[in-house]
Amino acid sequence: MAGDLQIIELRASSFDPLALLAQLSSSVPAAALASFCGRVRATGSCSGQPIDSLLIEHYPGMAEQCMNEVAQRAHRRWQLAGLVMIHRYGELAVGEPIVLTAAAANHRAAAFAACRMMIDCLKSEVPFWKREIGATGSSWVPARSADANAAQAWQE
Numbered sequence: 001m002a003g004d005l006q007i008i009e010l011r012a013s014s015f016d017p018l019a020l021l022a023q024l025s026s027s028v029p030a031a032a033l034a035s036f037c038g039r040v041r042a043t044g045s046c047s048g049q050p051i052d053s054l055l056i057e058h059y060p061g062m063a064e065q066c067m068n069e070v071a072q073r074a075h076r077r078w079q080l081a082g083l084v085m086i087h088r089y090g091e092l093a094v095g096e097p098i099v100l101t102a103a104a105a106n107h108r109a110a111a112f113a114a115c116r117m118m119i120d121c122l123k124s125e126v127p128f129w130k131r132e133i134g135a136t137g138s139s140w141v142p143a144r145s146a147d148a149n150a151a152q153a154w155q156e
Helices: 017-027 062-078 108-125 145-152
Strands: 005-011 032-039 053-058 082-088 090-093 097-105 128-134 137-140
Touching: 005 017, 005 062, 017 032, 017 082, 017 097, 032 108, 053 082, 062 082, 062 097, 062 108, 082 108, 097 108, 108 145
Parallel strands: 005 082
Antiparallel strands: 032 097, 053 090, 053 128, 082 097, 128 137
C-alpha cells in the first residue's frame, strides 16, 4: 500500500468527519469516494428511551489490531487508493461522531462496498462494548445477530 493514504485510529478525542474526508479526497487521485459516519443516537437502541451519553469500551491492543486487519482486507479486495477508519472510545454525548469509514477507489461500486464492509466488520469483529446512559439508569447494548450476519457476508 505504499503511497496510499490510510488513516486508521482508535481514539478518545472527537474528530471532524468532513476534514478527514477532505484530506482523503485531496490526497488520492481516485474517481470515487464513499463514506459512512455513525453518531450517538438520542434514544437507546434496545429500550427506545432517551439517553444522555454512550460509553464505549474496547480491548486495548486487540481492537487496534482488528481494525488494521479489516482495513487491509478492504484495501486488498478493492485495490483502494486510500481509506479512513476512525472509531471512538470513552463517554460520548448524543450527536457526537462515533465512527467514520471512508474508501477511495477508481469506481463507485468498489468505494461503496469497501466502506460498507469496513463498518459491518467493525461492528462485529472489533472488541467494543457499548453502555447507554440515561436518566433512568444505564444498560449494556447487546450484540446483534444482524451485525454478525452482515460481517459474515464479506468473508473471502
